Amino acid sequence: MSVYLRLFNHLxxxxxxxxxxxxxxxxxxxxxxxxxxxxxxELRAIFEQVLRFKEVQDEIFAGAxxxxxxxxxxxxxxxxxxxxxxxxxTVWKSQASLKLISDxxxxxxxxxxxxxxxxxxxxxxxLGLRLDFSEYYKRQNSQLRTSMTFQNMRHAxxxxxx
Numbered sequence: 001m002s003v004y005l006r007l008f009n010h011l012x013x014x015x016x017x018x019x020x021x022x023x024x025x026x027x028x029x030x031x032x033x034x035x036x037x038x039x040x041x042e043l044r045a046i047f048e049q050v051l052r053f054k055e056v057q058d059e060i061f062a063g064a065x066x067x068x069x070x071x072x073x074x075x076x077x078x079x080x081x082x083x084x085x086x087x088x089x090t091v092w093k094s095q096a097s098l099k100l101i102s103d104x105x106x107x108x109x110x111x112x113x114x115x116x117x118x119x120x121x122x123x124x125x126x127l128g129l130r131l132d133f134s135e136y137y138k139r140q141n142s143q144l145r146t147s148m149t150f151q152n153m154r155h156a157x158x159x160x161x162x
Contacts, residue, residue, distance in 0.1 A: 042112045049105040056097045063090035110141045117144065 067087040074080075109131075116128030138144045 039112070039115050042108060042115060046105065046108045046112060049101050049108060052101050053098070053105070056094050056101065060090065060094050063087055063094075106137075106140070110137050110144065113137055113144055114141075 064087065113128045113132055116124050116131070119125055132138055132144070
């Protein structure tokens with residue numbers, strides 16, 4: 001009887017360990033484990049640039065709508081002159097903001113792609129290849145040209161097995 005009881009205990013522990021291993025795998029894949037915190041913060045920085053881009057886009061759109069309304073009002077009442085900020089000012093400010101956002105975004109994405117290329121996990125390396133499907137960033141950054149090759153990825157995956 002004790003043999004069966006021990007076997008049952010081992011099976012229960014094995015099932016529990018399977019859940020623990022699955023949870024650890026999910027945490028790693030979701031970039032929530034300790035080793036992935038840097039990659040998660042890089043990804044967060046990229047998304048912050050996307051949100052900043054959306055804010056500037058919303059400002060341009062709102063400015064364009066105000067300009068349309070102001071011009072329609074001028075057509076209705078040509079004798080009444082209302083001072084309003086020029087839409088050109090909105091465009092100039094937005095253009096400067098977009099340049100900063102664009103430069104930051106590109107720098108963050110290149111760094112993230114380098115981080116993915118240097119991972120031992122083949123799936124993360126493949127993600128880097130898929131994110132740069134047109135090889136735009138690979139052409140922009142010489143480090144990406146060497147690190148995002150199948151030969152380098154194969155070498156990195158072999159090293160992770162050792």
